[in-house]
Amino acid sequence: MSLFSWCARRSGGLAMIALSVLSYWVISRESAAIRASYKYDPKDNLSAPRYSPNGAGAWTVLYSYYCLLIHVLVFAFPLRACWAIWEMTTTMRKNTSKKSLKDIEFGHRRRGSSTSLSSSETLTSSRASSSASSEAGDLEADFYSDVTTPDAGVQNRVVHAIIIPNYKEEMDTLRETLDVLACHPQARNSYDIYLAMEQRENNADVKAMSLINEFVKKFRAIDFTLHPSDIPNECPGKGSNVDWAARKLSEKYAMGIRKDVIVTGIDADSHLSSSYFTQITAMHLSDPESATTTMYSAPIIFDRNAHSVPAIVRVADIMWCAAGLSGHYIGSTIAPPTSVYSLPLQLVDRVGGWDTDSEAIGEDLHMYLKCFFALNGNLTVRTVISPISQSNVTAGGYGKGVGGIVSDMRARYKQALRHMWGALDTGYALRKFVELWQDRKHTSRTFRPLHSSRDNSAGTYIPDAQLDAITGNLSSEQPVDSGFFSDVTHDVIQGPNYKRLFYLSHRLFEAHFLPVQMTILVVTSTLYMLATEGAEDIHGVSWIFAICKYLRTVGFLEVALYLFLYENFHKIAVNIREKEMNDAGLAKGMNFSHRNLKFNFIDYVMVPLVAPIYGAIPCAQAQICHFWTVDLVYTVSKKVTRQRSKSMKAEALP
Structure with missing residues (x-):
């Protein structure tokens, strides 16, 4: 490994150390210079501070302006998140109103069944699937518009290969996810389901076959893959599992139809609306020129068990939702996905699939970066106006007092550490920047x-x-x-698209550097102002720290505004999902977390605690750990399951 590669992987930790050293140097030198400048005045027996030029000099100016830059970035992030969630909510409300005025038969019926994959067939075969040969219509789908639903003939041309990676997930969790997908009217004609199992899970194949037998007639095809546990240089996790499944399913699609196969990776507990796939189909067919170089993603929402987790965990997930949502606004060209995303199989071919080493543990962002650099920054991103329903992480502590709250908070911290471990992607991006510059004149691929x-x-x-x-x-x-x-x-x-490369650099800095950098500067800038209080401002930087205080205050108010705007976003999203589940007959026993401003007022109080506990601290821990290891033990978080399934289990017991 070269020195550059080593430093790139640990860029976050090195930046943290560099800022800490700079802060200590500036504060210590400035305070020492002020102490040395006290002189005895015989007239009034008082000692007056007079600044000595022997302070930190230019380093103080550098520190001050860097502090201002970080505060501006912290100010800008919640402002962008507020704008994005307002646009998203407005569009969802508009689309809901349009749908309520129309009797869309497509949304309430099931089309005729298509041939499904037999439960006895496996993905070891190289047999290719067939595709409808109808021509694409002249559809126009703007980035944020209510796209037109294609007619059945055109829509059947697009196949959605849906990968569900899982390891030791409960059967009820997987069954509920499949139930939701199966209720979509296009499921029988368009969905190829792949249960991505792990060989290291006992009886994983038995679990998969049981689900296949249950759902074989509800999808265009359903099968499973079994990811080996002994592949050299692979790191266990979602990325390696999805990559194995993608390589196996790739055998099933002939060259002529690969451009119309859309691969979607979802979490085992993700609930997707039928509109998610309908919108992707419409956008894919409406712009054939960029169809094979486009990644689709949607915001996530925690609307299943938010009412049964501690407020601090709930707010941590809401802010994690904000991190992904902040890129989904009109005109955004940088929109990394969160958990669930879709991309054409031909784009997967182009980039060589998913990376499987320990550096790619943040599989969603890592795959985005891989596609981004493979296209010299010209990756097209499209937002799907259909929030992905997910569950808050829980350790089952609800209703168990303080101990239960602590266990839930600990479970959420482990997930936050896993998220922040993805800071390794900054090192990956730095190396790709260099490679892109070296190959900037080579555009043939x-x-x-x-x-x-x-x-x-x-x-x-x-x-x-x-x-x-x-x-x-x-x-x-x-x-x-x-x-x-x-x-x-x-x-x-x-x-190379250098403008997008600059924007990407900003977003990576915001995700992997900003939490720790901001925390260090909040503490050290306060110490600096205390150390230099009353002294002459010979560097002319006192105005910077005054502005920083205002920026911190306004930034906090922006976060409060985001939470306020989130109330409507959550309300519309959960109502849409509940209506869809009622129409499909699946609502009984399913979890729907409705927010109430009076009940959830405590969420606003939790904001100052969430930033350090689930942002700065796990980020710092991950970056420090990277100095001696890039491997993280991947653990499966506990998921909320349908209450109906649990009750049925109880009734089955003797």
């Missing part, structure tokens, strides 16, 4: 289907002369017709 090679690299560069000799002057995105290179696709991508 070739790639093969994901299953063709285990070591398929992202966007392999081949000189044009050699490429022409191999492929015979193929046009962009055109595979060779026959021969050994029949599955090779040649494409030409745009040059």
Whole structure:
């Protein structure tokens, strides 16, 4: 490993140490200079502070302006989140009103069944699936518009390959997720479900076969994959599981239809509305030029068991929702997904699938970065106006007093540490920046289907002369017709988009550096003002710290405003999900967490505690640990399950 790679992986920890050293140097030097400047005045027997020029000098100016920069960034984040959630809420309300005025038969009926994959078939076969041959219509779908639902013939052309990675998940959790997907009217014609099981889980195949037998007639296809536990250099986790499943399912789709296969990775407890896939289908068909270089994502919402977790855990998840939502506003070109996202199989081919090492533990952001750099920053991102329902992390402490609250808080901290462990992606991005600069003039790329090679690299560069000799002057995105290179696709991508690279740098800094940097500066800037109180401001920086105090106050008010705006966002989202579940007959026993401002007023009080406990502290812990290890033991969080399933279990007991 080169020195640059080592430093890049630990950039967050190195930045934390550098700021701590700078802060200590400035405060100690400035306070020492002030103490040395006290002189005895015989007229009034008083000692007056006179600043000595032997302080920290230019380092004080650097420290002060950096403090201002960090405060401006902290001020900007909740402001952007407020704007995004307001736009999202307005659009959802508008779409809901439109749907309430129409009798959309598509939303209340099931189309005829299609051939489903037999439960006895596995993904070891290289047999390819067939696809409808109908032509795409002339659909127009803006980034934030209520997209038009394609007719059945056009929609059936798009196949949604849905991967559900899981490890030691309860059967009720998986069954409930499949029930929700199966109730979608397009499930039988468009959904290929892949249960991504782990070999290291006992009887995982038995669990999968049981679910397949139960749901085999409800989807276009359903199957399972079994991820081996002994692949060299792999880190157990969601990324390695999804990558294995994607490589197996890749065998099932022929070259001619791969561009219309959309791969979606979801958590085992994620509940998606049918509109999620309907919107993606419409957007995919409406813009064929960028369809194969687009990633789709939606905001997440914790609306299942928020009423049964401590307020501090609830607010931590609401702010985590804000982190992802802050990129989903009109005009945003940088919108990393959170947990659930979709991308065309051809884009998965292009980047060589998911990375599986320990650096890729933050699988959603890491895959976004991999696609982003494979396209020189020209990745298209589209927001799906359909929030993903998820469960708050819990240790089952609800109603168990202080001990239960502590156990739930501890469980949420472990998840926060896992999130912050993803700071390794900053190191990955730094290395990709260098590679992109080195290859900035090389825009010809070739790639093969994901299953063709285990070591398929992202966007392999081949000189044009050699490429022409191999492929015979193929046009962009055109595979060779026959021969050994029949599955090779040649494409030409745009040059580096430096504007987006700058924006991405800002978002990565905001996610992986800002929590710790802000905490250090809040403490040290307060100490600096106390140490220099009453002294002459020869550096002319006192105005900076005065502004920083105002920015902190306004930033806190912005967070309160975000929580206030979240009330309507949550209300509309949970009402939409509850109506859809009632229409599907699945609402009985399912969890719906409705917010009440009077009951949830304590959430606003918890904000000052959430930032350090679930932001700065786990971020600092992760970055310190990175100095000696990049491996994190991946654990499965406890999920809330349908009460109906539990009651049925109880009735079945003798």
